[in-house]
């Protein structure tokens with residue numbers, strides 16, 4: 001059972017104390033408090049865990065600090081929507097709102113290689129009014145002989161260049177808790193010129209110890225990739241690990257499923273799940289067309305398959321796009337063959353603008369039908 005208190009509840013108030021005391025006295029029930037920092041208000045949610053069947057909803061709703069009560073399922077206790085469309089979604093980070101209505105584009109390098117490429121990338125982002133990017137410093141690779149990423153040695157120039165070009169958030173994969181400490185230290189040393197969204201890759205979706213550690217820190221939001229070979233429910237439960245440890249600022253990323261049936265694409269594009277994740281959870285949903293499609297193949301209509309896949313996600317209401325670009329893909333150390341070229345960025349953004357507008361028109365068309 002979930003008890004939502006009145007917005008901006010003051011915990012030293014009499015109404016809070018009376019409500020809290022009552023909840024603490026409930027038999028066979030453990031209570032857990034969770035704070036949701038929304039755009040305009042701060043919500044206190046109290047989870048009643050245990051034998052809640054015999055508790056009357058009306059009893060709880062009559063407590064002075066309580067706004068409403070929702071019966072929730074066992075699954076996705078914190079991040080789940082539990083059939084309540086009024087629940088707040090998302091979070092704010094670096095002055096940007098990430099929720100189920102917003103849209104942010106994170107175009108950038110799959111892997112950082114040389115400072116010149118990072119700078120060329122960031123310059124073109126600024127020219128196109130983008131304030132987010134992706135930059136891989138810690139790369140989990142299939143072969144131990146492949147380039148593993150520059151690690152902490154590249155962080156100072158990546159962060160400084162981000163500051164120089166007005167980049168507010170960098171999505172950066174981490175595979176070990178020590179990477180978060182390195183990011184934290186170097187951000188501090190360089191004067192916090194940018195922000196980081198910690199990315200958990202598809203290979204680590206069920207690395208439960210990593211999830212718990214990242215969930216315990218609240219400084220950085222998290223981009224969790226769907227596991228490439230597990231069910232959607234298993235991946236959503238992985239997100240819940242982060243939330244239950246304390247960090248509910250999570251974006252969920254669809255990146256395609258591994259199956260030979262996806263050929264000639266690298267993974268089976270799963271962007272039809274955008275509305276599914278939005279219905280089941282309160283997380284903003286990201287799509288990664290680069291790692292889904294994995295090639296620069298082009299349809300006879302002239303558009304790259306990556307453009308088409310992106311459009312499919314956007315027209316269904318995706319909230320974020322994580323996409324590989326590279327100034328010189330032939331020299332890229334990781335995933336060059338799927339990288340978009342810098343001169344393609346304005347066309348990619350225009351395609352997104354067109355499909356986003358189509359999505360918003362679809363919403364209005366349906367609303368005006370009143371069905």
Ligand code: PEP
Pocket residue numbers: 110136173200201202203225255288291
């Ligand atoms: C990536 O985004 O660079 C990446 C490795 O993606 P994934 O974990 O989805 O394979």
Ligand code: MN
Pocket residue numbers: 110291334335
């Ligand atoms: Mn990659």
